[in-house]
Amino acid sequence: MNQELLKESTATEAAPRFRPVPWTALETPQDVxxxxxxxxxxxxxNIGPQETGxxxxxxxxxxxxxxxxxxxDAIMLDVEPDAAWVAPLIIAATGAAEPAGQLWVLPEDKLVQLIIGLSSLVASTTLVSGHKFGSRNRKMA
Known part of the structure; x- marks a missing residue:
């Protein structure tokens, strides 16, 4: 019996903190x-004041x-290599130049255009904590 409780406890501990939420396409700036x-x-x-990333x-x-x-003052995007195909859309939506690596730093005032541009491509969203956004991790204010 203890083995079963241990397995159940371990499975519960391994469960992700945040779960994916199905995306509904956003079509207007008001939706965004x-x-x-x-x-x-x-x-x-859901995020504590000591958390970064x-x-x-x-x-x-x-x-x-x-x-x-x-x-x-900025939007930081970490575009994983398997999503690099979306770079032309980010450039078109924000007017930004493509960075040398996978970390994009965009002006904050481009957020609405970025989300509208990406909206039809998104399947789901998940809150994250502890992600490495370069060396500029920020704590909750």
Whole structure:
């Protein structure tokens, strides 16, 4: 019996802290603003003040993940190699130049355009904590 409890306890501990949420395409700037408000509220409710590397992971429907973290002055995107195919869309939506690596740093005022551009490609989102967004991890304010 103890073996079964141990297995159950280990399985519970290994469960991810955050679960994917199915994405509904956002079509207007107002839709995006509502999503941003809901996302910010969810971060405030679920991320502790000592945590760094928090943000959202966009799982793309045809493959790959994009991790996004925002601050008052920048958007940081960690575009995993299997999602590199989305670079032309990021460039078109934001006017940014493609970086040498997978970490993009975009002006904060490009967030709405970025989300509208990515919206039809996203399958789900998941809150993240502890992701390495380069050396500029930020703590909750």
């Amino acid at each position: 603003e509502l999503w941003i408000d809901e996302h910010n509220r969810s971060l405030q409710e 928090y943000g959202v992971c966009f799982a793309l429907a045809v493959g790959g993940n994009i991790f996004m973290q925002t601050s008052g």
